[in-house]
Each structure stands twice: as structure tokens, then as C-alpha cells.
Amino acid sequence: MTEFVTSADGTRIAFDREGAGPPVILIGGAMQFRAFDPATAEMAHLLAGHGFSVVNYDRRGRGESSAEPPITLAQTIDDLRALTELLTEGADDAVALFGNSSGGAIALAAAAAGLPVSKLVFFEVPLDAEGGAEGAVFVEELRERIDAGDRVGTLEVYMADMPPEWLEGAKQSPGWPTMLEVAPSLLPDAESLAWTQSAPRAELWRGITAPTLALVGEQTQPIMTSAAASLVASMPDATTRTIPGADHRWDPHVLALAIAEFLVG
Known part of the structure; x- marks a missing residue:
């Protein structure tokens, strides 16, 4: 059943929640939302089965999270903060974040903005060169x-x-x-990716001390492997792992297991 949380500006953010255990929020990339993304819904169900409370939500301006443009990265981080506060009320004081593609850059920006994060997992964040324009x-x-x-x-x-x-x-x-x-909801994706070039990455991510895993597909494009290497080189506690056979898509069973293994470990 769809649940809602109210963000800082009054916008209602729709989400599904499944499972019991440490909280995990899934952050979709470009154009992903629940009704348009069955693979993530399946992966959320499988990840919940590994012992987590998993939230799959409609980002602002998508699905049941109705919002008029302009839609900004700052608002998107407020939405994640509202979800985090709901999930950690009277329980754990931090959440794990999984960011798919450009959703990974949003997760990075949220963690850098002070969101209480226990662990971070990314799949193929498409970062351009550090310091570029x-x-x-x-x-x-x-x-x-x-x-x-x-x-x-x-x-x-x-x-x-x-x-x-x-x-x-x-x-x-x-x-x-x-x-x-x-x-119109693609602007936060672009803003978060631009932010990763706005200063030296070691400086941008100095305060993100949560253990981090950067996943890449075995058959991916070169930009994704170089991006994962940049993440590992620039973050205090980051590693990378290759998902066999994957390109910029993934199998829900394989990805759920990879995420669960890292979060448990």
C-alpha cells in the first residue's frame, strides 16, 4: 500500500515500504519511479527478504509525488530527509542509501549535506572528469x-x-x-552530477565517512569504470565491485544480493 511523507515545503512524497530490519532507501536515476520501473520494485522485494526495511519511493515530480517545476536538488534532498526522519523515528539513527545511475550522485549530495547515512551503495554513477565544466x-x-x-x-x-x-x-x-x-524532474540529476565537478572530490566528500560500495557492470561503458575509480580514490571508505554480465542494467536478484552482502558485512 502506498504511504506518504510530507517534505519541508509541504510536497507529499509517495513510497512503498517492505520488510523489517535496518532501513534502506532506494534512489532512482533518470525517469525511474515505482509505476514505471518494475525491476526496482522486484529488487526492493528481494532486498527486504534479506532482512531490511526497504523504501522504494517516487522522486518529486514523478508518479504519485506530484510537484510542479522547477524541481531542484535541494528539494530532493529535503524529500530524502523527510523519509529518513520517518524511518529512523524511535529506531536506528541512520539509513543506508542505494543510488542507481544519477540517483547515486543525489545520494552523494544528500550524504554530504548531512543526511545520517549508515552505508552507501551505487550502481554506475555517470561521473564526468573531476574538475570539468x-x-x-x-x-x-x-x-x-x-x-x-x-x-x-x-x-x-x-x-x-x-x-x-x-x-x-x-x-x-x-x-x-x-x-x-x-x-522536468531530471534537473536534480543534472545538478547533482554538476556538483561532483564543483570542487576537488576529496574535499566534497571528506565528511562522508559511511562505508561505500561502487558497483559497475562487467559489460559497461568506460565512463562507468573510471567514475567508480574516482569515487574510490576520493572517498574515505569506499570500494568497488563488478557485477558479472551486467551493462547499465542489472538483474534484480543479483543486485539485491550484492547490496545485502555489503550492508550486512
Whole structure:
């Protein structure tokens, strides 16, 4: 059954909660939300079966977490704070975060902003080079399209650096109207990725002392392996692990087990 928590500005954030044990929040990447992402729902169910209280939520501006643009990274962190406070009320004082793709950059920003985090797990955070300017340019281009109400242009900008067949496949898919609907909610993804280039990463992440695992697929793109290496090099307590056979997608059973093993260990 869908539950709701109220964020700092009054926005209601919808989520599913399953299992009992240490709390884990799943942070979706670009365009992911519960009704549009059965793989994460399955993975949440499997992870709960490993002994965790797992929250799979609709990020602001997606699914049942209705919100009008502009949708910002700061608001997204407030939403995670509200979820964390709910989960830790009278229980543990910290949550584990799993961030998929750009959701991993949001998890990093939340942890750096002081969210009480016990452990962090990422799957293929698409970080550009440390200290580069690509992220800031990306944010401005995306914001221009969102402010103009150009949802097709928003998605085209967001997916410009992805393999071209991904965008063409998306446009031809039955999910394209849904992607257009949630397009304005992509700004926090871009903001969080730009933030990772805003200062030396060791400085940005100095205060994130939670044990961290950066997962990458065995068949992934080079940017993902270099990003994982950058995370490990720049964080106080981080390791990386390869998921056999995976590219930028994953098998729910395999990923749930990998996350559970790290959280338990």
C-alpha cells in the first residue's frame, strides 16, 4: 500500500515500504519511479527478504509525488530527509542509501549535506572528469529547455551523451509519453552530477565517512569504470565491485544480493 511523507515545503512524497530490519532507501536515476520501473520494485522485494526495511519511493515530480517545476536538488534532498526522519523515528539513527545511475550522485549530495547515512551503495554513477565544466553547461542547457516547457528538448539534452540508439529507442517506445511527463524532474540529476565537478572530490566528500560500495557492470561503458575509480580514490571508505554480465542494467536478484552482502558485512 502506498504511504506518504510530507517534505519541508509541504510536497507529499509517495513510497512503498517492505520488510523489517535496518532501513534502506532506494534512489532512482533518470525517469525511474515505482509505476514505471518494475525491476526496482522486484529488487526492493528481494532486498527486504534479506532482512531490511526497504523504501522504494517516487522522486518529486514523478508518479504519485506530484510537484510542479522547477524541481531542484535541494528539494530532493529535503524529500530524502523527510523519509529518513520517518524511518529512523524511535529506531536506528541512520539509513543506508542505494543510488542507481544519477540517483547515486543525489545520494552523494544528500550524504554530504548531512543526511545520517549508515552505508552507501551505487550502481554506475555517470561521473564526468573531476574538475570539468561539462556538468555546469549541462545544467544550464537542461534548465533552459525546462523553463521553456520543451519536454522533448529536455529529454534530447539529457540523453545527448548516451548511445544514440537509446534516445531513438525511447522515442519509439510506449513509455515515451511517460518520459515526457517526468522530464522536468531530471534537473536534480543534472545538478547533482554538476556538483561532483564543483570542487576537488576529496574535499566534497571528506565528511562522508559511511562505508561505500561502487558497483559497475562487467559489460559497461568506460565512463562507468573510471567514475567508480574516482569515487574510490576520493572517498574515505569506499570500494568497488563488478557485477558479472551486467551493462547499465542489472538483474534484480543479483543486485539485491550484492547490496545485502555489503550492508550486512
